[in-house]
Amino acid sequence: TTNAISLMKKHILVVPGDGIGAEVTAVGKQVLETIAQKFGHEFTYDEALIGHVAIEATGAALPAETLEKMRAADAVLFGAVGHPKYDNDPSAKVRPEQGLLQMRKELGLYANLRPIKLFDELLSSSSIKPEILQGADILFFRELTGDVYFGEKTRSEDRSTASDLMIYHKYEVERIVRKAFEAARTRRKKLMSVDKANVLESSRLWREVVQALTPEYPDVEVEHQFIDAAAMLLIKDPKRFDVVVTGNLFGDILTDEASQIAGSMGMLASASVGDSTGVYEPIHGSAHDITGKGVANPLASVLSAALLLDISFGMKAEAEAVIAAVDAVLKEGYRTRDIADADTPADKLLGTSAMGEAL
Numbered sequence: 037t038t039n040a041i042s043l044m045k046k047h048i049l050v051v052p053g054d055g056i057g058a059e060v061t062a063v064g065k066q067v068l069e070t071i072a073q074k075f076g077h078e079f080t081y082d083e084a085l086i087g088h089v090a091i092e093a094t095g096a097a098l099p100a101e102t103l104e105k106m107r108a109a110d111a112v113l114f115g116a117v118g119h120p121k122y123d124n125d126p127s128a129k130v131r132p133e134q135g136l137l138q139m140r141k142e143l144g145l146y147a148n149l150r151p152i153k154l155f156d157e158l159l160s161s162s163s164i165k166p167e168i169l170q171g172a173d174i175l176f177f178r179e180l181t182g183d184v185y186f187g188e189k190t191r192s193e194d195r196s197t198a199s200d201l202m203i204y205h206k207y208e209v210e211r212i213v214r215k216a217f218e219a220a221r222t223r224r225k226k227l228m229s230v231d232k233a234n235v236l237e238s239s240r241l242w243r244e245v246v247q248a249l250t251p252e253y254p255d256v257e258v259e260h261q262f263i264d265a266a267a268m269l270l271i272k273d274p275k276r277f278d279v280v281v282t283g284n285l286f287g288d289i290l291t292d293e294a295s296q297i298a299g300s301m302g303m304l305a306s307a308s309v310g311d312s313t314g315v316y317e318p319i320h321g322s323a324h325d326i327t328g329k330g331v332a333n334p335l336a337s338v339l340s341a342a343l344l345l346d347i348s349f350g351m352k353a354e355a356e357a358v359i360a361a362v363d364a365v366l367k368e369g370y371r372t373r374d375i376a377d378a379d380t381p382a383d384k385l386l387g388t389s390a391m392g393e394a395l
């Protein structure tokens with residue numbers, strides 16, 4: 037039968053991490069399993085530690101066992117890392133975020149895709165005017181293994197001076213810019229490269245690389261913007277954006293800003309891809325203020341699961357089914373509290389696992 041021919045066996049590693057990571061990946065996994073059953077696939081699962089929970093259990097933010105399991109998996113469904121106890125402790129030797137950065141470096145995950153998908157049902161709950169938002173559809177490519185995140189860090193002996201080296205190599209810029217050009221070709225054929233080339237040498241290299249590659253993609257219209265102008269345009273005219281490619285730091289900041297176009301950080305999914313197993317995770321962090329309360333929005337994890345199906349497994353119909361389910365629950369008026377408004381009736385206001393059941 038068609039089902040027997042298309043059946044796929046895949047192994048998925050779930051890495052919940054810290055805070056609300058466990059709550060939201062539980063729903064992401066539930067959605068993956070529902071898809072496996074509906075489409076006749078066989079998914080197997082394992083779990084591993086990262087971040088604060090890993091430090092507590094093993095002393096390392098990314099234990100060797102976790103990395104080994106990641107390499108062996110067909111895809112990773114990731115939650116979040118972070119813990120407030122490190123925020124005001126500059127002397128901490130190991131931090132949860134190191135697990136995330138080390139994972140990206142070890143797996144060669146240099147391209148972070150962050151689609152800004154605005155579901156029509158959330159138009160009115162945004163603080164941006166609907167006429168400015170409607171039709172916005174952006175795909176960010178955030179570089180993930182370079183920049184100040186990985187450049188040398190120093191602190192003077194008397195601890196009064198600190199530096200983080202902003203560094204890019206040509207090959208690092210080239211490989212992500214190529215991915216962004218290829219993606220632009222499949223969309224509205226517009227690419228915006230974001231840098232700070234009026235001030236930063238690493239940005240001048242970035243811009244040179246984009247300019248050198250541009251003639252290879254004559255069908256793509258290229259625009260260069262400084263990060264400050266791009267941040268302003270994103271709110272003023274989000275429809276102007278199609279594919280955006282930028283460095284690690286600028287991409288981190290710009291996509292948090294862009295989450296307000298989608299209505300909430302709780303709606304934004306991401307895919308980290310490169311040389312090895314793809315990692316799929318919400319763009320949000322561990323959110324300890326709401327951890328354990330059962331109110332976190334699981335839709336970013338669910339939409340990350342859709343990206344996993346599409347990108348790592350090539351399951352387009354399955355990914356579309358997940359997005360259609362999200363669309364359907366929103367159309368029926370169901371909301372978690374981050375995307376609710378004054379008009380949301382009490383019986384439509386759902387917690388994390390209830391939203392999973394609704395899906």
Ligand code: GGG
Pocket residue numbers: 115116117118133136288317318319320321322
């Ligand atoms: N799920 C994303 C996450 O856990 N973010 C927390 C964090 O530390 N992010 C740093 C980064 O994305 O570079």
